Amino acid sequence: MEIFSIEEREAICDTFSRLLGDMAGEQKLRQVIETESGFDAELWEKMSELGLMGIMIDPEHGGIGGSIVEVEALMEQAGEYLYSGPFISTCVIAPTILSACDDDSLASDHLAGIADGTAIFSVAGCGKGGDWSQSPEVQAEQDSEGWSLTGSSGFVSHAAIAKHCLVYAITGGAIDVFLVNMDDSRIEITPHSTDDNALRLSSLTFNGVDAQRLSGVGQEAIGNALQNALVALAGEQVGGARKIFDITIQYMKTRHQFGQPIGNFQALKHMVADLLIELESASSAARHSARSIATDNDDQHLMAFLAGFTCADNFRKISADAIQLHGGIAYTMEHSAHLFWRRAQSGQWLYCSSESLRDMYLKEMEKML
Amino acid sequence: MSDTLRAEVEEWLEAHWDSDNRRAVGTDVYDQKNWLGKVVDAGYATPTWSKSWYGRELKQKEARIIEKAFQKHSAPGWGCDRFHLGAITIYKMGSDALKAELLHTLLTGPICCLLYSEPGAGSDLAGIRTSAVKYGDDFVINGQKVWTSNALEAEYGMLLTRTDFDVPKHQGITFFIFPMKQEGVEVRPINQITGESEFNEVFISNARVPERYIIGEYNKGWKSFQAAIASERLIMGMGVTARAGRSAGSKAPALLRLAHRHGRLSEHALRQEIAQALAYRQLNSLNMQRAVEEIKNNGMSSLMSLGKLSMSRIQHGEARLSAVILGPQVLLNDTQDARHANFDAAKAYMNSIGGGTDQIQRNIIAERILGLPRSKDVDREIPFREVQTGG
Numbered sequence: 001m002e003i004f005s006i007e008e009r010e011a012i013c014d015t016f017s018r019l020l021g022d023m024a025g026e027q028k029l030r031q032v033i034e035t036e037s038g039f040d041a042e043l044w045e046k047m048s049e050l051g052l053m054g055i056m057i058d059p060e061h062g063g064i065g066g067s068i069v070e071v072e073a074l075m076e077q078a079g080e081y082l083y084s085g086p087f088i089s090t091c092v093i094a095p096t097i098l099s100a101c102d103d104d105s106l107a108s109d110h111l112a113g114i115a116d117g118t119a120i121f122s123v124a125g126c127g128k129g130g131d132w133s134q135s136p137e138v139q140a141e142q143d144s145e146g147w148s149l150t151g152s153s154g155f156v157s158h159a160a161i162a163k164h165c166l167v168y169a170i171t172g173g174a175i176d177v178f179l180v181n182m183d184d185s186r187i188e189i190t191p192h193s194t195d196d197n198a199l200r201l202s203s204l205t206f207n208g209v210d211a212q213r214l215s216g217v218g219q220e221a222i223g224n225a226l227q228n229a230l231v232a233l234a235g236e237q238v239g240g241a242r243k244i245f246d247i248t249i250q251y252m253k254t255r256h257q258f259g260q261p262i263g264n265f266q267a268l269k270h271m272v273a274d275l276l277i278e279l280e281s282a283s284s285a286a287r288h289s290a291r292s293i294a295t296d297n298d299d300q301h302l303m304a305f306l307a308g309f310t311c312a313d314n315f316r317k318i319s320a321d322a323i324q325l326h327g328g329i330a331y332t333m334e335h336s337a338h339l340f341w342r343r344a345q346s347g348q349w350l351y352c353s354s355e356s357l358r359d360m361y362l363k364e365m366e367k368m369l
Numbered sequence: 370m371s372d373t374l375r376a377e378v379e380e381w382l383e384a385h386w387d388s389d390n391r392r393a394v395g396t397d398v399y400d401q402k403n404w405l406g407k408v409v410d411a412g413y414a415t416p417t418w419s420k421s422w423y424g425r426e427l428k429q430k431e432a433r434i435i436e437k438a439f440q441k442h443s444a445p446g447w448g449c450d451r452f453h454l455g456a457i458t459i460y461k462m463g464s465d466a467l468k469a470e471l472l473h474t475l476l477t478g479p480i481c482c483l484l485y486s487e488p489g490a491g492s493d494l495a496g497i498r499t500s501a502v503k504y505g506d507d508f509v510i511n512g513q514k515v516w517t518s519n520a521l522e523a524e525y526g527m528l529l530t531r532t533d534f535d536v537p538k539h540q541g542i543t544f545f546i547f548p549m550k551q552e553g554v555e556v557r558p559i560n561q562i563t564g565e566s567e568f569n570e571v572f573i574s575n576a577r578v579p580e581r582y583i584i585g586e587y588n589k590g591w592k593s594f595q596a597a598i599a600s601e602r603l604i605m606g607m608g609v610t611a612r613a614g615r616s617a618g619s620k621a622p623a624l625l626r627l628a629h630r631h632g633r634l635s636e637h638a639l640r641q642e643i644a645q646a647l648a649y650r651q652l653n654s655l656n657m658q659r660a661v662e663e664i665k666n667n668g669m670s671s672l673m674s675l676g677k678l679s680m681s682r683i684q685h686g687e688a689r690l691s692a693v694i695l696g697p698q699v700l701l702n703d704t705q706d707a708r709h710a711n712f713d714a715a716k717a718y719m720n721s722i723g724g725g726t727d728q729i730q731r732n733i734i735a736e737r738i739l740g741l742p743r744s745k746d747v748d749r750e751i752p753f754r755e756v757q758t759g760g
Contacts, residue, residue: 249739264742269735276734277675284655306648358644359637365647368621369629 003067003294012066013073015050019043020081026336029082033197039161044085048117056095056228061108062115063095068228072235072290079239082339084198086120086158092232094121096225097166097177102216110164110179122162122182124153124204125226125351132226132351133360138169138206140178140213147213149178149206155350159189159202167204167211168222175222178211186210196342227293227304229351234286234311237347238279241315244340245279248272248322255326268325275321278314285310302364309354309361315344371434374427378438381411388442401445405477408446413439414476415450415460422460422468423476424450455481455527458597459546462585470581471525471546479524484514484547484571485594489758492729494529495538495591496748496756499573501530501545507577508532510547513570516723520556520569523549527597528578533588534754541753544590544597547578563715622647624687627706628694639693646686653679671738678730681721688713 004012023043032040047053055070057063071092078087094114101107113119127137138151149169159165159182167178180187188205249272252263262268289303297303319341323330330337348354385394385407392399393407408414409423416432418424427435432450439447449456456475459468475481490496499512510530517526526547533541553576558566585593621629628634628643656672656679663670691710692699699707721727735741748756 249741252741261742263735264744266732266744269741270728270731272739272741273678273731273734276739277679280656280659280672280675281652281679284659285652287659288655306651310648310652355641358641358648361648362625362634362640362644365621365625365644366629366634369625 002065003069003291009070009073012052012055012070013077016047016052016074017077017080019046019050020077020083024081024083026082026339029084029198029339032084037161038198038200039085039158044120045117047085047087051115053091053117054115055091057111057115058099061111063111067290067294068092068231069287069290069294071228071232072286075232075235076239076242076286079236079241079343080243082198082240082343083236086122086162088229088232088236089123089157089162090114090119090121092228093123093125093225094164094166096228097214097217097221100217100221100224101214103214106179106212106214113163119164120158120162122156122159122165123225124156124165124167126154126168128152128154128203130155130349131353131356132229133356136168136170136175138167140169140171140176140211142171142213145210147178147211149180149209149211151206153204153206156202156204157350158200159204160191160200165204166214167206169211171213175219177214177217177222179214180206180209180211184209194346196346198339198343199346223301224293226351227289227301230304230308230357231286231289231293233347233350234282234289234307237311237315237344238282238286240340240343241279241282241311241318244319244322244337245272245275247336248325251326271321271325275318278317282307282311282314299364302361305357305361305364308352309357312344312348312357313354316341316348319344371431374431374434375438378413378435381413382438382442382444386442386444388444391443402478405446406473408444409449409473409476414446414448415456417450418460422472449476453481454483454597455525455546458527458584458593461596462593463546464581467546467581467584475525480519480522481546482517482520482523482526482549482571484517484526484528486516487513488515492726493746495542496758497529497531497542499528499530500534501532501543501578503580504577506580508543508545508580510545510553510573510576510578513572515559515568515570517556517569517571518567520549520571521558525549526571527584529590529594531753532590535752536588537750538748538753538756539591541588542590542594543587544584544593545578546582546584547576548582551576553577561715562718563712622650624690624694627691630706631694633694642690642693646683646690649679649683649686653683674730674734674738677720677724678727678734681717681727684713684717684720688717 023046028040032038051064052074054063055066055074056068057065059065091114095111098107098110110119114121124138125132125136126134136153138149138153140147140149149167153167156165162182165180165182167180168175169178186207186209188207190203190205192201192203194201252268252272253261255262285307289307292300292303319337323337323341326335326337329335387394393404405414412423412425413435415423416425416427416435417429420426436447453476456472459472459475485494487497487499489498499510499514501508501510510528512530526549528545528547530543530545531541532543535541553574555572557570557572559568559570560566561568584590624643624646628639633639653676657676660670660672663672688710691713695707695710698704699710702708702711725733736743
């Protein structure tokens, strides 16, 4: 994996942005979330054709060998167009985990499947608490037949459409990662109703499910997968935040009350000036953290945690204030503001809460003492 | 070119500056006026300026070579074309006669103070009332200025006056370079809430300034003044950049060390607040790094204008948290930690009020960066005499 040149990165982002302009966005999202799966297979296929699924996968496995810097940039586009799909689990977390696996033929088969768009992955990375930094609640046991999993995972996204699932499970004292096929009948999938219908979450219960242990995947790979996921999500949040912020500023220039654009009123001006700081801080954090990881910098954990809570909190703040700044019109389902706001609300709890990330950030800081 | 220049400056400094004793070669004591005179005459004080006015018509990049050599030798006098506001303003806007009369004097020593704000004209600076009335070849000045740094030492001040009360407020202003050392100019230090006295009030009664000391044109001082403060903002911006660069070091932040010293790092709620405070500081420094990159690539960055407002939240927040960490101990000025916390809490207002309050900054960000409509001042079009006052 390597960081692309600015021109290469812009080219791939432009391509993705054009595709999203054609096939994603607000209207499309409203249709997709009404479907049973909540998944746009056609868009997924087009993304595969463009090679986007292999963004983090080496060319020898059919990918295009980019880094998390490219992922972050793509996710900003995804966020702008309210893209929803199993991209982070399949194209960010799974390749990070699989690349660390020392069973080469297993890893390369699956990486190739991801790169060509045929394998969708979900990841069962946490227990009922929903926090990926906490211990999972699935137990793995080995007998002469191989490994089997027992227990439950919570908050697993896109389980119904995934072909495979990576399951974090306890083996003795350590945490290992296991691969299961989702068509195994001993996996019980319980889909939940969610406030944001773009988000499909299920609980998985494993009743002695056969699993392949990914040897060589330990704490470091799990940590890398989490930080990559956080930065990818941070990028998506920056894209969403920038879009709804721009929509709001435009509205403030055109909406008139008391014979003048509402952007004339100081109370509103001061709100958006403060929001601009939050927006730019989120952008800086997401982009800087991606670069820090891609260059294997010492501060990469610190930066990923910083980006994690900053982008989640600031997207939530910007989208929430956007509704307030619009007034009544944004209190309607027809208006787009709530779509960004719901996306922001749910993003606050994926992988780790901001509260948890702030604590992890401080722990990294404490190492300097 | 750059190597030749570097060699030339090095050679000149070797010949003229005794860096061990910090004085000119062949002298017993540092004589500021004399030394700065040499630097100015050699063209090293204002290398980007025209050759007719003590410059060498160099590019910024080349000028930096001179500055670096001076810094290396700990020799004063460099960078006047970037930092000497008085001289820069006269150079840019003064008549040739005025430049001939004052530029060399200004560059070789006397500090130049800024006589802008008044008790009744803070955020709304165009509301100044200090009057300048023509009397023969002079103008007679009456009024009061405030928040003036270095007023006691300054030999000249850049003075904003009202010369016409019967036109709208921006149209009756005249900008002067004003001699401070005269009868009728009284300087009183201001006692700040930090206990410091960095600023002064300046009372001016029947003091005089020659007509030829007008910067720009009569009654068009607001325009000249805008150009002058543009230089000032540029200097403040550079300060932000330099600070951003310094804070990237690896040492633990002060607030974290304070919490550690006082054993408060095991409390969950406090940890959350400390983490957020550290994050705000780090995010601002990331924003400023991005600003520097953007300036390098595109020549400008709107991120720069966010730094000052961000810094207010950082400073007020850290000061408040320092007190929370200390608890009731902060009431007792026995310890350095308590003294610092109390000082910082007061000093934070320097950033959130000085150089434009946070609220004015928010207007500027909303109007100039986000392009929201400029609010109309109710007093913009009416004669200044009819403008309501009070407070």
